[in-house]
Amino acid sequence: MFALFESFRSALESIRAHGFRSLLTSLGIIIGVTSVIAVVSIVQGLSYTINAQFAGLGGNSLTIRSYTPFKKQIQGRLAKLRDSDMQVISRRIDGISDITPVLFTQTGSQGAISYRSQVSFSRVIGIGPSYLDVNSVYPQQGRFFTTDDDERRRLVCAVGVDVIEDLEIPGDPIGKYFRVGNEWCKIVGVIEERGELLGFSQDNFVLLPYGTAKRIMGASRDLDIQIQLLVDDMNRQDEVKDRVRRVLRQEHGLKSGEPDDFKVQTAEQLTESFNTVINMVTAVSAGIVGISLLVGGIGIMNIMLVSVTERTREIGILKALGATRQDILLQFLIEALALTMIGGLVGVAIGYGLGALVAALLPGFPAAHVPLWAVMLSFGFCAAVGIIFGIVPAAKAAQLNPIDALRYE
Amino acid sequence: MQTGEKESPVIQFQNVYRTYEMGDQVLNALDGVNVDISRNEYVAIVGASGSGKSTMMNIIGCLDRITRGDYLLNGTNVGDMSEAELAKARNREIGFVFQSFNLLSRASALKNVMQPLVYRGIPRAERKRLASEALGNVGLGDRLDSRPNQMSGGQRQRVAIARALIGNPAILLADEPTGNLDSKTSQEIMALIDQLHQKGQTIIMVTHEPDIAAHCDRIISLTDGKVESDTRQQKVAG
Numbered sequence: 103m104f105a106l107f108e109s110f111r112s113a114l115e116s117i118r119a120h121g122f123r124s125l126l127t128s129l130g131i132i133i134g135v136t137s138v139i140a141v142v143s144i145v146q147g148l149s150y151t152i153n154a155q156f157a158g159l160g161g162n163s164l165t166i167r168s169y170t171p172f173k174k175q176i177q178g179r180l181a182k183l184r185d186s187d188m189q190v191i192s193r194r195i196d197g198i199s200d201i202t203p204v205l206f207t208q209t210g211s212q213g214a215i216s217y218r219s220q221v222s223f224s225r226v227i228g229i230g231p232s233y234l235d236v237n238s239v240y241p242q243q244g245r246f247f248t249t250d251d252d253e254r255r256r257l258v259c260a261v262g263v264d265v266i267e268d269l270e271i272p273g274d275p276i277g278k279y280f281r282v283g284n285e286w287c288k289i290v291g292v293i294e295e296r297g298e299l300l301g302f303s304q305d306n307f308v309l310l311p312y313g314t315a316k317r318i319m320g321a322s323r324d325l326d327i328q329i330q331l332l333v334d335d336m337n338r339q340d341e342v343k344d345r346v347r348r349v350l351r352q353e354h355g356l357k358s359g360e361p362d363d364f365k366v367q368t369a370e371q372l373t374e375s376f377n378t379v380i381n382m383v384t385a386v387s388a389g390i391v392g393i394s395l396l397v398g399g400i401g402i403m404n405i406m407l408v409s410v411t412e413r414t415r416e417i418g419i420l421k422a423l424g425a426t427r428q429d430i431l432l433q434f435l436i437e438a439l440a441l442t443m444i445g446g447l448v449g450v451a452i453g454y455g456l457g458a459l460v461a462a463l464l465p466g467f468p469a470a471h472v473p474l475w476a477v478m479l480s481f482g483f484c485a486a487v488g489i490i491f492g493i494v495p496a497a498k499a500a501q502l503n504p505i506d507a508l509r510y511e
Numbered sequence: 512m513q514t515g516e517k518e519s520p521v522i523q524f525q526n527v528y529r530t531y532e533m534g535d536q537v538l539n540a541l542d543g544v545n546v547d548i549s550r551n552e553y554v555a556i557v558g559a560s561g562s563g564k565s566t567m568m569n570i571i572g573c574l575d576r577i578t579r580g581d582y583l584l585n586g587t588n589v590g591d592m593s594e595a596e597l598a599k600a601r602n603r604e605i606g607f608v609f610q611s612f613n614l615l616s617r618a619s620a621l622k623n624v625m626q627p628l629v630y631r632g633i634p635r636a637e638r639k640r641l642a643s644e645a646l647g648n649v650g651l652g653d654r655l656d657s658r659p660n661q662m663s664g665g666q667r668q669r670v671a672i673a674r675a676l677i678g679n680p681a682i683l684l685a686d687e688p689t690g691n692l693d694s695k696t697s698q699e700i701m702a703l704i705d706q707l708h709q710k711g712q713t714i715i716m717v718t719h720e721p722d723i724a725a726h727c728d729r730i731i732s733l734t735d736g737k738v739e740s741d742t743r744q745q746k747v748a749g
Contacts, residue, residue, distance in 0.1 A: 104632045112629075119617045419613045422574060423674070424602020424630040426595045504574045508613065 105432060113437040117444070120409075127405040128445030130398025131487065135449025135480045136456060138391035142384060143457030143470035149380040151468035162336045162369075163236050164343060166191075166329040166350070169365045181354075181363035182326040190353050191329065195345050197338055201331040202230035205315045207283075215308060217269035217280040224265055225307040226282055228315020236330045244276040244291035251290075252311040259314075260291035262305035282308060285318055339368060392483070398445070399487035406438050406495035417499050418507025431500040438492025439485060446484035450477055519586055520547040521681050521713055522571060527580035529566050529736075540566040541577070542736035548715065550681075553708045555724035556717045558733035565686070567733065568717045572607060572684050573600045585681060602630050606675030610687035612667040614659040614674075620646060621655040624674045631678065645673040649703060665696035672703065676712070683707065685716040689723055701726050 117124045168181040185203065192201045205228035207213075213223045233239075234246055241260055251258050259282065266275045271289075279286045287310070296304040310318070319325060333342045343366050350364055410417070417430055450472075457470035529541040540563045548554055558564045569575035570582060573589060582589045584604060592600065607613075614623050624642035625635075633641075643655055649669040659667050668688060675683055688704065689697035705726055708714050716727060724730050725744075732740040 108629050116617075415613070416615060419615060420626070421598065422572070422601060422607050422613070423627040424598050424678075426598040426630070428595075429598075429630060505569055508574075508609070 105429060106436070109429070109432040109436045110440065112433055113440045116437055117440060123405065124441060124444075127402055128398070128441045128448070130401045131395060131442050131445030131484055132398075132449045132452065134391050134394035134398050135446050135484065136453040137394065138387060138480060139450050139453025139472060139476060140456040140460070141387040141391075142476040143454055143472045144460055144467075145380055145383050145387075146473050146476070147457070147461055147468045147471040149377065150471045152376055162333045162339060164331050164333060164339070164346065165367045165369075166331075166346060167365055167367070168326050168328075169363060171361060171363075174363075180326070182324060183329060183364060184324070184327065187350060187353055188327070188329050190349055191331070191346055194349050195342065197334045197342055199332045199334050200232035200235045201329065202232040202236055203312050204229055204233070204328040204330055205312060205319070205325060206328075207310075207315055207319050215265065215269065215280060215282050217271055217278075220269045222265070222268040224261075224268075226310065226315070226318075227307060228310045228312045228319075230312045232332075233309070233330070236332050239293050239296075241291035242294035244289070246291050247309075247311045252313045255313040255317045256311065257285055257287045257314055258290045258311065259287045260293055260309040261289055262293050262303075262307045263295045264303050264306040265308060266292065268306070282310070283318060343368070388479075395483055395487055399442070399491040402438055402441055402488070403491035403494060406434065406492060407498065409437075410434065410495045410499040413499075414502060414507050414510040417502050418504050418510065421502070421504035422508060427500040430502075431496045434496035434499045435489065435492045438496065439488035442484040442488035442492075443481065446481050449484075450480060520549045520583075521585055522546070522548040522715075523581070523583040525581040525583070527570070527582055528578045529563075529570060529575070530578040539736045541570070543580070544733075544736070544738055546731060546738060546741070548713070550713050551708075551711055552713055552715075553726070553728045554715045555727040555730045556715065556733065557719060557721075557724050557730055558739075559719070561735075562733040563736040564717050564733050566736075568684065568686055568715075571682070571715060572605050573597045598630070602627055603678060604681045606678065606680035606683045608668070608671050608675050608683065608685040608688045610690035612659065612664075612671050612691070614667055614670055616659050619656045619658055620651060620662070620670045620673075623659070623670055624677055627674060627678050641677060642673075645677045646670070648676075649673045663696070664692050665699055668692065668696075668700050669703065672700075672707075676707070681713060683712055683714045685714065687718055688716065689718075689720070697723070 166183060166187075168183045170179070170181040174181070188201060188203055192198065207226040207228060213226060215222050215224050215226070231247060231249055231252065240246075244260070246260055247256075247258060250256075261275070266289075269280055271278055271280065275289045275292060278289050280289070281287070287308070293305070293307075293309070316325065333339050346366050347362065351362065354363055356363065417425075420430065454470065454472050457472070461467045461470040524544050524546040527541050527544045528539060531538045531540055542563070544563075544567065556564045556567060566575065570577055570589075571584075573584070573592075577590060584600060587600075589597070589600070601607075614620075615626065618626070621639065621642050624645055625638040628638040628641065643652070646652055646655055646669075649672055651666060651669050651673065654662065654666060657666075659670070662670070672683075672688075683704075685704065689700055692700060701723060704714060704716075714727075716723070718724050727744075729741070729743045731738060732742075
């Protein structure tokens with residue numbers, strides 16, 4: 103322990119004595135760690151934010167959407183979810199608190215909205231009253247729809263803040279009318295702002311009562327909806343999911359062996375596909391960094407070998423003064439280790455700064471987030487590089503014959 | 512001095528050979544050397560270049576191993592020692608003073624003198640105290656933080672002597688200690704070494720200068736790896 107401590111102290115002294123060379127030596131490590139931390143901090147910041155957004159859906163929510171296998175798509179037989187499906191689910195399945203249809207009306211000209219001479223495009227969605235609770239969105243101004251609005255198919259809507267901005271609606275937007283497609287629609291509520299994600303606004307939408315949306319879409323058409331619902335007990339989520347599947351299969355008259363013509367997704371599954379991408383990016387960047395650390399390690403070995411040759415006489419003196427082979431080995435090994443660890447430390451600091459800078463400079467980018475595991479992994483890797491590439495020069499130093507070393511000029 | 516004769520010798524060379532093989536040629540750098548050196552002796556090993564005096568010095572200092580025979584240091588056979596034990600012997604029994612000083616160039620005088628104590632596991636504060644004391648003893652109490660390149664040759668050799676003595680070694684082993692110094696500084700260094708001897712330090716010195724050897728009580732002369740003469744001399748007082 104004492105020897106370790108002393109070796110560490112003398113290693114630090116030696117690194118300080120050769121300040122500039124030490125910097126150059128660990129530059130490879132610094133750059134490697136900087137890039138991994140920068141990339142990971144940006145990617146993780148992204149993932150952190152997106153996960154937080156999805157968490158708004160509620161961990162206990164299920165989304166059911168129609169799904170047509172490619173083969174059937176070619177045949178023109180599109181699977182659909184209908185109102186009746188939703189009614190069956192809410193009637194036959196226990197443990198569901200809120201259930202809402204979600205009708206996207208983005209097809210054709212329905213996405214176009216206008217106010218006076220301003221024209222814009224927006225996502226127009228028809229929803230049931232439970233949508234608020236399922237998605238945790240609430241009006242910041244005005245009100246949300248009532249069941250009455252839905253039943254009477256009133257032309258009222260709740261909009262995201264971007265809609266008001268894009269259409270340049272002056273003053274208090276509540277009570278103003280604007281055009282959705284070919285209909286005039288009255289604003290009764292403004293939904294609280296959610297900000298941007300990846301540069302895309304999340305506040306550009308028009309929410310209509312489900313009945314109203316159906317009317318706009320044309321009530322006679324066979325519409326395809328999505329169904330969102332909340333499971334009361336999180337632990338029973340899988341159970342509910344299975345029951346929904348069984349009920350829907352029965353409802354759709356699917357024979358055993360036939361694939362589902364719908365998908366039941368948890369909020370978790372929605373984030374999962376995104377996380378797969380995130381993890382891939384992280385893994386690829388980690389691989390690149392691994393290579394750069396390897397190169398950095400070879401650089402360190404190179405310099406350490408030069409350093410051993412250069413300090414041959416010093417090693418001879420230390421041996422004459424009573425240093426054992428282990429003492430010398432430890433000193434050089436710890437010197438290499440200290441170089442890589444300091445390089446790692448500097449790299450983490452610069453990398454975090456770089457990540458934060460990039461996140462700050464790119465509009466709409468979430469704040470950088472450095473997870474502890476990335477820092478630990480970087481240090482672990484640095485330590486491994488230091489030991490692996492330090493051992494050869496250190497062993498060379500330890501094996502020097504004291505007489506030859508003392509004579510070395 | 513009086514009791515020294517009766518104690519067992521600190522160094523015993525019994526028929527010591529050190530052989531170098533260079534291709535087909537076999538060279539006996541030491542060719543059957545028998546020498547005993549007792550505690551408190553002040554010995555000069557002299558001889559021409561290639562006489563084997565440096566080899567003898569390295570062997571006494573546990574830097575080199577003998578090929579044949581026995582070398583007993585404080586009664587322990589050095590031939591049986593492991594690498595780590597040799598390092599320990601260098602640390603505890605031997606204090607080296609070299610012709611070219613061999614100080615750690617990047618370290619201050621204080622750190623140079625502290626270094627041998629690192630290998631004894633002595634805590635830093637204690638090392639510092641002992642080292643500044645030792646530097647004070649050689650008249651460098653005010654140069655603790657100077658680096659070797661900021662000091663004169665005489666000062667450097669004083670640092671080396673302080674470093675050699677810090678661990679209270681059985682033997683002070685000096686290899687041409689005045690070889691790189693001018694004559695005035697040489698005399699100062701020899702006066703310091705004489706003083707150490709008077710305090711009871713066992714000193715073995717390798718030199719080829721007769722007037723340096725004249726400081727010693729005993730002169731061992733080597734020729735071609737053999738002891739040519741081993742004479743005790745009465746030093747002129749003063």
